Amino acid sequence: MDIIEIRLPGQAKGTLRIQQRRYSKPTTHAPPKQLSRQKAATLIRSKRASQYFGAFSDSKYLKDTAYTAILPNISEFASIIPGNSMKWETTEPSKGTFSFTTADQIVDYAVDNGKWVRGHNLVRYSQLLSWVEAIADKDELLSVMNNHITTYVSAVYLHWGVVNEAKYRNSVFYNLLGVDYTATAFKTARGADPDAKLYLNEYNNDYDVGAGAFCELAKNLTDAGVPINGVGIQGHYILGGITTGLQNRVKALADLGLEVAITELDIRIPSHSTDAKLEQQDEDYAYVTNACLAVDGFVGITVASFTDKYSWVPITFPG
Ligand code: XIL
Numbered sequence: 001m002d003i004i005e006i007r008l009p010g011q012a013k014g015t016l017r018i019q020q021r022r023y024s025k026p027t028t029h030a031p032p033k034q035l036s037r038q039k040a041a042t043l044i045r046s047k048r049a050s051q052y053f054g055a056f057s058d059s060k061y062l063k064d065t066a067y068t069a070i071l072p073n074i075s076e077f078a079s080i081i082p083g084n085s086m087k088w089e090t091t092e093p094s095k096g097t098f099s100f101t102t103a104d105q106i107v108d109y110a111v112d113n114g115k116w117v118r119g120h121n122l123v124r125y126s127q128l129l130s131w132v133e134a135i136a137d138k139d140e141l142l143s144v145m146n147n148h149i150t151t152y153v154s155a156v157y158l159h160w161g162v163v164n165e166a167k168y169r170n171s172v173f174y175n176l177l178g179v180d181y182t183a184t185a186f187k188t189a190r191g192a193d194p195d196a197k198l199y200l201n202e203y204n205n206d207y208d209v210g211a212g213a214f215c216e217l218a219k220n221l222t223d224a225g226v227p228i229n230g231v232g233i234q235g236h237y238i239l240g241g242i243t244t245g246l247q248n249r250v251k252a253l254a255d256l257g258l259e260v261a262i263t264e265l266d267i268r269i270p271s272h273s274t275d276a277k278l279e280q281q282d283e284d285y286a287y288v289t290n291a292c293l294a295v296d297g298f299v300g301i302t303v304a305s306f307t308d309k310y311s312w313v314p315i316t317f318p319g
Helices: 037-045 059-063 101-112 138-155 172-177 180-192 208-223 245-254 275-293
Strands: 002-007 015-020 052-057 079-082 116-124 159-164 198-202 230-233 236-238 259-268 298-303
Touching (some): 059 101, 079 101, 101 116, 116 180, 116 198, 138 172, 138 180, 159 180, 180 198, 198 208, 198 259, 230 245, 259 275, 275 298
Parallel strands (some): 052 298, 116 159, 198 230, 230 259, 236 259, 259 298
Antiparallel strands (some): 002 015
Protein backbone atom coordinates (compact mmCIF):
# COMPACT_ATOMS: atom_id res chain seq x y z
CA MET A 1 0.00 0.00 0.00
CA ASP A 2 1.31 3.43 -0.91
CA ILE A 3 0.32 6.36 1.21
CA ILE A 4 1.15 9.98 0.79
CA GLU A 5 0.21 12.35 3.55
CA ILE A 6 0.32 16.06 3.17
CA ARG A 7 -0.57 18.32 6.05
CA LEU A 8 -1.83 21.59 4.76
CA PRO A 9 -0.35 24.66 6.38
CA GLY A 10 -2.64 26.59 8.66
CA GLN A 11 -5.35 23.97 8.66
CA ALA A 12 -5.69 21.93 11.80
CA LYS A 13 -7.85 19.22 10.34
CA GLY A 14 -6.67 19.46 6.76
CA THR A 15 -4.62 16.45 5.94
CA LEU A 16 -4.90 15.32 2.36
CA ARG A 17 -3.81 11.84 1.53
CA ILE A 18 -3.55 9.81 -1.58
CA GLN A 19 -3.32 6.14 -1.15
CA GLN A 20 -3.73 3.23 -3.49
CA ARG A 21 -3.92 -0.34 -2.42
CA ARG A 22 -3.95 -3.45 -4.42
CA TYR A 23 -7.44 -4.83 -4.33
CA SER A 24 -7.81 -7.42 -1.67
CA LYS A 25 -10.84 -9.00 -3.28
CA PRO A 26 -11.15 -10.55 -6.73
CA THR A 27 -12.69 -8.03 -9.11
CA THR A 28 -13.62 -8.08 -12.77
CA HIS A 29 -10.55 -6.15 -13.81
CA ALA A 30 -6.81 -6.00 -13.24
CA PRO A 31 -5.66 -4.06 -10.18
CA PRO A 32 -4.74 -0.43 -10.74
CA LYS A 33 -1.16 0.36 -11.52
CA GLN A 34 0.86 1.38 -8.51
CA LEU A 35 1.10 5.05 -7.94
CA SER A 36 4.47 6.67 -8.39
CA ARG A 37 4.75 8.02 -4.88
CA GLN A 38 7.58 10.38 -5.52
CA LYS A 39 5.96 11.94 -8.54
CA ALA A 40 2.62 12.52 -6.87
CA ALA A 41 4.22 13.81 -3.69
CA THR A 42 6.33 16.34 -5.58
CA LEU A 43 3.42 17.59 -7.60
CA ILE A 44 1.03 17.82 -4.71
CA ARG A 45 3.50 19.53 -2.42
CA SER A 46 3.94 22.17 -5.09
CA LYS A 47 0.22 22.88 -4.63
CA ARG A 48 0.34 23.41 -0.89
CA ALA A 49 -2.52 25.61 0.12
CA SER A 50 -4.83 25.83 3.05
CA GLN A 51 -7.87 25.55 0.84
CA TYR A 52 -8.32 23.99 -2.56
CA PHE A 53 -10.14 24.25 -5.85
CA GLY A 54 -11.13 21.05 -7.56
CA ALA A 55 -12.84 19.94 -10.75
CA PHE A 56 -15.86 17.69 -11.22
CA SER A 57 -14.75 15.48 -14.10
CA ASP A 58 -15.02 11.96 -15.46
CA SER A 59 -13.06 9.24 -17.18
CA LYS A 60 -14.92 9.56 -20.46
CA TYR A 61 -13.80 13.16 -20.93
CA LEU A 62 -10.13 12.26 -20.72
CA LYS A 63 -9.99 11.49 -24.45
CA ASP A 64 -10.76 15.13 -25.25
CA THR A 65 -7.38 16.75 -25.76
CA ALA A 66 -8.68 20.33 -25.53
CA TYR A 67 -10.20 19.40 -22.17
CA THR A 68 -7.17 17.60 -20.83
CA ALA A 69 -5.00 20.54 -21.83
CA ILE A 70 -6.73 22.45 -19.02
CA LEU A 71 -7.60 19.80 -16.42
CA PRO A 72 -4.04 18.84 -15.38
CA ASN A 73 -3.25 22.40 -14.43
CA ILE A 74 -2.19 21.82 -10.86
CA SER A 75 -2.28 25.49 -10.03
CA GLU A 76 -6.02 25.54 -10.81
CA PHE A 77 -7.32 22.18 -9.65
CA ALA A 78 -5.89 20.26 -6.75
CA SER A 79 -8.50 17.53 -6.85
CA ILE A 80 -11.13 15.71 -8.88
CA ILE A 81 -14.60 14.44 -8.05
CA PRO A 82 -15.79 11.99 -10.71
CA GLY A 83 -19.29 12.60 -12.10
CA ASN A 84 -20.45 9.06 -12.78
CA SER A 85 -17.50 6.64 -12.82
CA MET A 86 -17.89 5.62 -9.20
CA LYS A 87 -21.65 5.55 -8.90
CA TRP A 88 -23.38 2.32 -8.00
CA GLU A 89 -24.75 1.78 -11.53
CA THR A 90 -21.17 1.79 -12.80
CA THR A 91 -19.35 -0.07 -10.06
CA GLU A 92 -21.69 -2.92 -9.08
CA PRO A 93 -23.59 -3.87 -12.23
CA SER A 94 -24.90 -7.06 -10.67
CA LYS A 95 -25.02 -8.25 -7.09
CA GLY A 96 -21.53 -8.89 -5.76
CA THR A 97 -19.79 -8.25 -9.10
CA PHE A 98 -17.70 -5.13 -9.08
CA SER A 99 -16.19 -3.21 -11.94
CA PHE A 100 -13.71 -0.47 -11.17
CA THR A 101 -12.50 0.09 -14.73
CA THR A 102 -13.72 3.67 -15.23
CA ALA A 103 -13.09 4.54 -11.60
CA ASP A 104 -9.47 3.45 -11.99
CA GLN A 105 -9.09 5.52 -15.14
CA ILE A 106 -10.00 8.73 -13.36
CA VAL A 107 -8.01 7.85 -10.23
CA ASP A 108 -4.92 6.99 -12.28
CA TYR A 109 -5.31 10.20 -14.25
CA ALA A 110 -5.64 12.21 -11.08
CA VAL A 111 -2.67 10.58 -9.40
CA ASP A 112 -0.50 10.93 -12.51
CA ASN A 113 -1.32 14.61 -12.48
CA GLY A 114 -0.76 15.17 -8.78
CA LYS A 115 -4.38 15.48 -7.75
CA TRP A 116 -6.38 13.77 -5.05
CA VAL A 117 -9.85 12.35 -5.57
CA ARG A 118 -13.07 12.32 -3.59
CA GLY A 119 -15.06 9.18 -4.37
CA HIS A 120 -18.61 10.07 -5.38
CA ASN A 121 -20.58 8.28 -4.10
CA LEU A 122 -21.25 5.12 -2.09
CA VAL A 123 -24.95 5.34 -1.23
CA ARG A 124 -27.51 7.44 -3.06
CA TYR A 125 -31.17 6.88 -3.83
CA SER A 126 -30.67 7.34 -7.57
CA GLN A 127 -28.40 6.04 -10.32
CA LEU A 128 -28.86 2.59 -8.83
CA LEU A 129 -29.79 -0.40 -10.94
CA SER A 130 -33.06 -2.30 -10.94
CA TRP A 131 -31.51 -5.23 -9.06
CA VAL A 132 -30.93 -2.92 -6.09
CA GLU A 133 -34.29 -1.17 -6.35
CA ALA A 134 -36.03 -4.55 -6.44
CA ILE A 135 -34.64 -5.75 -3.12
CA ALA A 136 -37.57 -6.21 -0.73
CA ASP A 137 -35.86 -7.84 2.23
CA LYS A 138 -34.32 -5.61 4.88
CA ASP A 139 -31.47 -7.94 5.81
CA GLU A 140 -30.57 -8.49 2.20
CA LEU A 141 -30.45 -4.76 1.49
CA LEU A 142 -28.34 -4.13 4.57
CA SER A 143 -25.90 -6.79 3.52
CA VAL A 144 -25.81 -5.50 -0.08
CA MET A 145 -25.27 -1.89 1.05
CA ASN A 146 -22.54 -2.82 3.52
CA ASN A 147 -20.82 -5.05 0.99
CA HIS A 148 -20.88 -2.28 -1.60
CA ILE A 149 -19.34 0.19 0.82
CA THR A 150 -16.76 -2.20 2.25
CA THR A 151 -15.62 -3.50 -1.11
CA TYR A 152 -15.11 -0.03 -2.46
CA VAL A 153 -13.67 1.70 0.56
CA SER A 154 -11.25 -1.09 1.38
CA ALA A 155 -10.22 -1.42 -2.26
CA VAL A 156 -9.00 2.09 -2.94
CA TYR A 157 -8.53 4.90 -0.48
CA LEU A 158 -10.20 8.10 -1.42
CA HIS A 159 -12.02 10.81 0.33
CA TRP A 160 -15.58 9.51 0.18
CA GLY A 161 -18.98 10.97 -0.32
CA VAL A 162 -20.51 8.18 1.74
CA VAL A 163 -24.16 9.19 1.56
CA ASN A 164 -25.24 11.52 -1.20
CA GLU A 165 -28.67 13.09 -0.95
CA ALA A 166 -29.91 11.25 2.12
CA LYS A 167 -33.44 10.97 0.90
CA TYR A 168 -35.94 10.08 3.57
CA ARG A 169 -38.70 9.13 1.20
CA ASN A 170 -39.03 7.21 -2.04
CA SER A 171 -35.69 5.55 -1.58
CA VAL A 172 -35.09 1.85 -1.38
CA PHE A 173 -32.68 2.49 1.49
CA TYR A 174 -35.12 4.60 3.50
CA ASN A 175 -38.12 2.43 2.74
CA LEU A 176 -36.47 -0.73 4.05
CA LEU A 177 -33.88 0.51 6.54
CA GLY A 178 -35.38 3.78 7.80
CA VAL A 179 -33.34 6.91 8.60
CA ASP A 180 -30.68 4.80 10.27
CA TYR A 181 -29.27 3.74 6.92
CA THR A 182 -27.20 6.93 6.87
CA ALA A 183 -25.49 6.23 10.20
CA THR A 184 -25.01 2.59 9.24
CA ALA A 185 -23.35 3.58 5.96
CA PHE A 186 -20.86 5.82 7.77
CA LYS A 187 -20.05 3.20 10.38
CA THR A 188 -19.48 0.59 7.69
CA ALA A 189 -17.23 2.93 5.72
CA ARG A 190 -15.23 3.73 8.85
CA GLY A 191 -14.88 0.01 9.55
CA ALA A 192 -13.45 -0.46 6.07
CA ASP A 193 -10.90 2.33 6.40
CA PRO A 194 -10.18 3.90 9.78
CA ASP A 195 -8.52 6.93 8.18
CA ALA A 196 -10.68 7.80 5.20
CA LYS A 197 -12.38 11.18 5.02
CA LEU A 198 -16.10 10.49 5.14
CA TYR A 199 -18.58 13.09 3.86
CA LEU A 200 -22.32 13.57 3.80
CA ASN A 201 -23.20 15.35 0.56
CA GLU A 202 -26.43 17.16 -0.31
CA TYR A 203 -28.04 19.70 -2.62
CA ASN A 204 -30.01 22.75 -1.46
CA ASN A 205 -28.56 22.28 2.01
CA ASP A 206 -27.53 25.91 2.06
CA TYR A 207 -30.95 27.36 1.23
CA ASP A 208 -33.42 28.22 3.91
CA VAL A 209 -35.77 25.47 2.83
CA GLY A 210 -34.08 22.17 3.52
CA ALA A 211 -31.01 23.70 5.13
CA GLY A 212 -32.37 23.43 8.65
CA ALA A 213 -33.22 19.77 8.19
CA PHE A 214 -29.77 19.08 6.80
CA CYS A 215 -28.06 20.84 9.71
CA GLU A 216 -30.20 18.84 12.09
CA LEU A 217 -29.22 15.59 10.41
CA ALA A 218 -25.53 16.52 10.48
CA LYS A 219 -25.87 17.47 14.15
CA ASN A 220 -27.72 14.28 15.04
CA LEU A 221 -25.02 12.22 13.35
CA THR A 222 -22.15 14.02 15.07
CA ASP A 223 -23.94 14.02 18.46
CA ALA A 224 -24.48 10.29 18.14
CA GLY A 225 -20.77 9.76 17.49
CA VAL A 226 -21.32 8.59 13.92
CA PRO A 227 -17.93 8.72 12.14
CA ILE A 228 -18.42 11.64 9.80
CA ASN A 229 -15.64 14.07 8.88
CA GLY A 230 -17.35 16.56 6.71
CA VAL A 231 -20.32 17.78 4.77
CA GLY A 232 -20.52 18.64 1.11
CA ILE A 233 -22.77 21.37 -0.21
CA GLN A 234 -23.35 20.52 -3.85
CA GLY A 235 -23.81 24.18 -4.76
CA HIS A 236 -26.14 24.15 -7.75
CA TYR A 237 -27.17 27.78 -8.03
CA ILE A 238 -29.18 30.01 -10.31
CA LEU A 239 -27.80 33.31 -11.53
CA GLY A 240 -28.47 36.08 -9.03
CA GLY A 241 -29.99 33.70 -6.52
CA ILE A 242 -27.18 33.41 -4.01
CA THR A 243 -27.70 35.14 -0.69
CA THR A 244 -25.84 35.83 2.54
CA GLY A 245 -27.63 32.73 3.86
CA LEU A 246 -24.89 30.66 2.22
CA GLN A 247 -22.15 31.92 4.51
CA ASN A 248 -24.38 31.54 7.57
CA ARG A 249 -25.11 27.98 6.63
CA VAL A 250 -21.46 27.14 5.99
CA LYS A 251 -20.64 28.59 9.39
CA ALA A 252 -23.42 26.66 11.12
CA LEU A 253 -22.13 23.42 9.64
CA ALA A 254 -18.49 24.23 10.43
CA ASP A 255 -19.55 25.02 14.02
CA LEU A 256 -20.57 21.39 14.36
CA GLY A 257 -16.86 20.61 14.06
CA LEU A 258 -17.21 19.30 10.51
CA GLU A 259 -15.21 20.19 7.44
CA VAL A 260 -17.38 21.92 4.87
CA ALA A 261 -16.80 21.85 1.11
CA ILE A 262 -18.70 22.87 -1.98
CA THR A 263 -18.59 19.76 -4.11
CA GLU A 264 -20.36 20.53 -7.42
CA LEU A 265 -20.47 24.29 -7.89
CA ASP A 266 -22.37 25.58 -10.89
CA ILE A 267 -24.32 28.78 -11.40
CA ARG A 268 -26.73 28.34 -14.24
CA ILE A 269 -28.04 31.07 -16.47
CA PRO A 270 -31.71 30.47 -17.18
CA SER A 271 -32.53 30.95 -20.90
CA HIS A 272 -29.99 32.51 -23.26
CA SER A 273 -26.87 34.21 -21.96
CA THR A 274 -25.85 37.83 -22.56
CA ASP A 275 -22.66 39.70 -21.74
CA ALA A 276 -24.39 41.21 -18.72
CA LYS A 277 -25.49 37.79 -17.48
CA LEU A 278 -21.98 36.41 -17.94
CA GLU A 279 -20.61 39.30 -15.92
CA GLN A 280 -23.15 38.67 -13.21
CA GLN A 281 -22.15 34.98 -13.29
CA ASP A 282 -18.49 35.96 -12.71
CA GLU A 283 -19.57 38.06 -9.78
CA ASP A 284 -21.67 35.24 -8.37
CA TYR A 285 -18.74 32.80 -8.56
CA ALA A 286 -16.53 35.34 -6.82
CA TYR A 287 -19.21 35.93 -4.17
CA VAL A 288 -19.56 32.22 -3.39
CA THR A 289 -15.80 31.79 -3.25
CA ASN A 290 -15.20 34.73 -0.94
CA ALA A 291 -18.18 33.98 1.29
CA CYS A 292 -17.12 30.38 1.83
CA LEU A 293 -13.36 30.78 2.07
CA ALA A 294 -13.88 33.34 4.83
CA VAL A 295 -15.29 30.67 7.15
CA ASP A 296 -12.90 28.63 9.31
CA GLY A 297 -13.44 24.98 8.58
CA PHE A 298 -14.41 25.55 4.96
CA VAL A 299 -11.93 23.45 2.99
CA GLY A 300 -12.55 23.80 -0.71
CA ILE A 301 -14.63 24.27 -3.83
CA THR A 302 -15.09 21.80 -6.65
CA VAL A 303 -16.52 23.30 -9.83
CA ALA A 304 -18.93 21.31 -11.99
CA SER A 305 -17.69 21.70 -14.55
CA PHE A 306 -15.03 24.11 -15.73
CA THR A 307 -16.57 23.79 -19.20
CA ASP A 308 -20.26 23.76 -20.21
CA LYS A 309 -19.37 21.02 -22.66
CA TYR A 310 -19.22 18.52 -19.81
CA SER A 311 -21.65 20.08 -17.39
CA TRP A 312 -24.75 18.15 -16.34
CA VAL A 313 -26.72 21.43 -16.27
CA PRO A 314 -27.63 21.89 -19.98
CA ILE A 315 -28.86 18.28 -20.14
CA THR A 316 -30.93 18.56 -16.97
CA PHE A 317 -32.11 22.17 -17.41
CA PRO A 318 -32.31 22.81 -21.16
CA GLY A 319 -32.52 26.45 -22.31
C1 XIL B 1 -25.01 14.06 -12.59
C2 XIL B 1 -24.02 13.64 -13.63
O1 XIL B 1 -23.07 14.63 -13.83
C3 XIL B 1 -24.76 13.35 -14.90
O2 XIL B 1 -23.88 12.94 -15.91
C4 XIL B 1 -25.76 12.28 -14.63
O3 XIL B 1 -26.46 11.96 -15.77
C5 XIL B 1 -26.67 12.70 -13.51
O4 XIL B 1 -25.89 12.99 -12.39
N1 XIL B 1 -26.00 15.70 -7.97
C6 XIL B 1 -24.98 14.80 -7.90
C7 XIL B 1 -24.25 14.47 -9.13
O5 XIL B 1 -24.58 14.34 -6.85
O6 XIL B 1 -23.72 13.20 -9.08
C8 XIL B 1 -25.12 14.67 -10.33
O7 XIL B 1 -24.35 14.37 -11.44
C9 XIL B 1 -25.69 16.04 -10.34
C10 XIL B 1 -26.58 16.22 -9.16
